[in-house]
Amino acid sequence: MGNTDIFDSMASGYDTPERIRIAKIISNAVREYISDGKNKSAIDFGCGTGLVGMDLLDEFRSVTFLDTSQNMLRQIEQKMAEAHIQNAATLCFDFETAFRSDIRADYVIMAQVLLHISNVEPVLSKLYEVLNPDGHLLIIDFDKNKEIASDMVHNGFDQGQLINLMNQMGFKDVTAKTFYTGSKIFMNQDASMFILDAKK
DSSP states (O other), X not given: OTTHHHHHHHGGGOOXXXXXXHHHHHHHHHHTTOSSGGGOEXXXXXXXXXXXXHHTGGGSSEEEEEESOHHHHHXXXXXXXXXXXXXXXEEEOOTTTOOOTTOOXXXXXXXXXXXXXXXXXXXXXXXXXXXXXXXXXXXXXEBOOTTOOOSSSOXXXXXXXXXXXXXXXXXXXXXXXXXXXXXXXXXXXXXXXXXXXXXX
């Protein structure tokens, strides 16, 4: 995934009060889309320090925290050890450069991850393969924002364009909605976040 070196260096100080607050808003939005989660497995894809996935551990049978940053995953492993968490695991892997056919899940959650992936279509195609039949890919990210100009990240996404892309890739029942608007939450700009649900 893009910017791994940056995230490695940020890991130990990543959990700021603002990031924790936004993660809670995201995990609450995700809860509305989980059905029969106690019998389902999930992947927190591009999990960072696991702020979203950790808040959803009780919703699923198991959660795999997947990231390209080993330092971020070490933060999660420390949290898991301290809380004696049994239904979770970590995996350091980069879907931008490789694929593993042994990784499977009923839910894949991508919270503020897609904007860091330069070429989104190949990664989304791989995640389609990761999902079990009738599995769900949940993408939480920023709506397109003309105030943002960066070489590091996308400036958000157009929901309609993303829905069309997902449909072309074979996903079905694709829906999206804006669920939160906040002050200075995207590169110090006011921005809104959407959640997209796509079913395999």
